[in-house]
Amino acid sequence: MNYRDPQLCELLAGQYVLGTLSARARRRFEGLLPGRPDLRRQVAAWEHRLPEVLGQAPAEEPPAAVWNSLNRRLFAEAATTPASAPRGLFERLGFWRGWAFTSSLLASVFALALLLGRETEIPGYVTTLASMKTRTPMWVVSASPEMDRLYVRALLPMDVPHENGCLLWIKPEGSDQYYLLGSIPEHDGADKMLKIDRKMRPMLKGELYVTVEPVAKGMPEKPAVAPSFAGNWVPIKI
Amino acid sequence: MSSTPEVLGDLLARCALADRAAFEKLYRLSSPQLFGIVLRIVRDRDIAADVLQETYVKIWHRAGDFRADLATPITWMGSIARNQAIDTLRRAEHRITQADDVDEMYDLADDSEGPQDAAARERDAAALHRCLEELQGAQRTAVRLAWFRGMTHEELAEHLDTPLGTVKSWLRRGLLRLKTCLEGA
Numbered sequence: 001m002n003y004r005d006p007q008l009c010e011l012l013a014g015q016y017v018l019g020t021l022s023a024r025a026r027r028r029f030e031g032l033l034p035g036r037p038d039l040r041r042q043v044a045a046w047e048h049r050l051p052e053v054l055g056q057a058p059a060e061e062p063p064a065a066v067w068n069s070l071n072r073r074l075f076a077e078a079a080t081t082p083a084s085a086p087r088g089l090f091e092r093l094g095f096w097r098g099w100a101f102t103s104s105l106l107a108s109v110f111a112l113a114l115l116l117g118r119e120t121e122i123p124g125y126v127t128t129l130a131s132m133k134t135r136t137p138m139w140v141v142s143a144s145p146e147m148d149r150l151y152v153r154a155l156l157p158m159d160v161p162h163e164n165g166c167l168l169w170i171k172p173e174g175s176d177q178y179y180l181l182g183s184i185p186e187h188d189g190a191d192k193m194l195k196i197d198r199k200m201r202p203m204l205k206g207e208l209y210v211t212v213e214p215v216a217k218g219m220p221e222k223p224a225v226a227p228s229f230a231g232n233w234v235p236i237k238i
Numbered sequence: 239m240s241s242t243p244e245v246l247g248d249l250l251a252r253c254a255l256a257d258r259a260a261f262e263k264l265y266r267l268s269s270p271q272l273f274g275i276v277l278r279i280v281r282d283r284d285i286a287a288d289v290l291q292e293t294y295v296k297i298w299h300r301a302g303d304f305r306a307d308l309a310t311p312i313t314w315m316g317s318i319a320r321n322q323a324i325d326t327l328r329r330a331e332h333r334i335t336q337a338d339d340v341d342e343m344y345d346l347a348d349d350s351e352g353p354q355d356a357a358a359r360e361r362d363a364a365a366l367h368r369c370l371e372e373l374q375g376a377q378r379t380a381v382r383l384a385w386f387r388g389m390t391h392e393e394l395a396e397h398l399d400t401p402l403g404t405v406k407s408w409l410r411r412g413l414l415r416l417k418t419c420l421e422g423a
Contacts, residue, residue, distance in 0.1 A: 007414075014413035017317065019324045020384045020391055026321075044308035047317050049420050053370050054385045056316070057278035059270035063287050066273075067265060070291045074298055075258065132251040135302060207257065232257055 003032060013042035017050055127231035128155075129168075129210050138229055139184060139210070141168075147204045150181065150194040158186040158212075165215035168194070169223060172206040178223050179203060183215065207232060241267040246311035253301035261298055269294070271312060272319040279323040279388040289326050293319045324388035369419035377412035380405060 002008060015021050016029050033040055124145030128137035138158065142151050152168065160166060166186055169178040182194040196204060209227035213220070246268060252260035272293060277286040296318050304314050370378060376398075383389050383397065391409070395402040 010417065011410055011413060014417065015409065018381065018384045018409070018413070019320060019388045020394070020409060022390055022392075023325065023328060040308065044305075047309050047313045049416075050385065051313065051316065053367075053416065053420065054382060056271070057274040057386070060274040060277055062269050062273040062290050063283070066269070066287050066290050067262075070265070070294050071262075073291070074295060130251075130255060132248050133306065135251060135254055207252075207259075230252055230255060230257075232255055 003036075009039055010042055013039060014046050014050075017043060017046035125233040125235055127208060127233050129208060129229045129231040132228060132230050139231075141208065141231065143204065143233070147201045148196050148198075150196060151191065152184045152194065153191045154185045154188050157188045160186045160212055163214055163216040164212055167211050167213060167215070167219070167223070169209045169211065169227065170200075170204055170206050171209060172203040175203075175206070178209065180219060180221070181208075183219075184210065205233070241271075241312070243306075243310045243312070246315075247304070247306050250297075250301045250304045250311055253298060254304070261294075264297070265294060268312060268315055272315060275316055275319045276323045278386055279320065280327050285326065286323075289323050290319070292326075293322045296322065320388070327388055328390070369416055372419055373412050373415055374408075376400075377408045377415070380408045381412045381416075384409065 003012075012021070012029055016026060021029060029039075033043070124147070125143040127141050129139040129141060130137045136156070138154065138156055140153050140155060143149070150168075158166060165183045168181045168184045170181055171178050179200065181196070181200075182192075184194075185192050208231045209223075210229035211223045211225050211227050213224045246264065249260045249264040249267070253264060269290065273286060273290050276289045276293070277283065280286050280289060293315070297315055300318070304311065308314075309317075373381065380394055380398065383394055389397060391402060391406050394400075394409075395405045398405065
């Protein structure tokens with residue numbers, strides 16, 4: 001089969017989305033997708049158009065038991081074993097993205113550990129703050145085990161408009177409120193230490209967010225814009 | 239919280255960072271739509287529940303693959319759900335073999351506004367409907383059966399009591415015609 005024939009590719013993409021390819025043909029087609037951006041675009045176009053033209057099934061509330069067993073299965077599994085490897089692991093874009101992400105995270109952790117080693121211990125928690133749209137990691141943040149200091153290092157340059165700054169916020173677990181931790185550097189390679197007030201320390205377990213917003217009139221109490229970057233702490237055990 | 243593409247896209251991005259709270263929100267917002275898709279194909283609530291669970295396991299593991307520039311979140315998740323439902327159906331052979339009224343099936347399709355851009359949907363609706371009507375009766379039936387029941391070429395041939403080659407040809411021509419029409423819509 002000539003997978004460079006444009007009409008054949010278009011048909012395969014359409015039939016793939018329509019669901020008429022046999023299991024074998026579908027697997028073969030899926031095997032082509034990671035290396036063929038043109039096919040991925042064609043599939044995306046069909047995925048966008050077919051539900052519009054043919055209609056979608058009406059929404060239906062699933063049984064409550066589904067979430068309970070999903071939660072048990074997924075997170076119990078995650079706690080004891082690594083995520084199961086999907087078929088064709090090395091052909092999957094997500095695998096390489098994850099590999100690159102993990103590698104850069106670990107490299108940054110050890111770089112920071114070396115840096116901090118002169119004056120303090122190995123960090124207790126670490127995270128990367130990544131773009132919520134592109135998932136590009138922009139900062140690595142580590143926290144001392146007592147959560148009394150955070151160290152932030154910018155990984156990539158940021159194009160921040162004049163009079164704006166990058167502000168780091170914490171949204172504590174179970175809370176809908178954001179608390180400002182401080183401004184963080186925008187230039188790649190730049191480091192900054194943020195001292196955490198004693199009463200803030202117990203609240204530091206939660207989701208970290210970064211907003212890019214005006215700071216010329218002083219630090220805001222709550223975000224003026226939607227966060228653009230996010231991260232979750234990973235405990236470090238060495 | 240509403241299930242706009244922006245909200246679902248942000249939740250998927252946070253799932254890619256292993257954010258469990260985001261995953262739960264994503265499930266709450268999107269599962270009725272995905273369950274509807276799955277149920278329409280497998281037509282058994284217990285099996286559909288199992289398929290939905292498998293679907294969200296895949297969504298959790300593959301959240302990093304989502305590309306906002308290629309598809310809306312619900313389209314991306316819906317295609318995972320469809321493929322999972324079709325695979326399950328073909329493995330277990332839980333097909334309901336009696337003849338269906340495909341027009342009734344089409345009428346039951348949800349025409350209410352989904353998370354897709356409502357304005358764009360309204361603007362395109364007439365043009366899209368015209369594209370579907372442009373297909374010949376048999377082409378339209380085959381395309382609808384494949385979409386709503388997840389039938390393969392062979393199953394369509396059996397269901398429509400038509401030679402396999404003819405069914406393949408209907409679908410090929412139907413898809414190409416749809417594409418041509420949609421590009422001009």
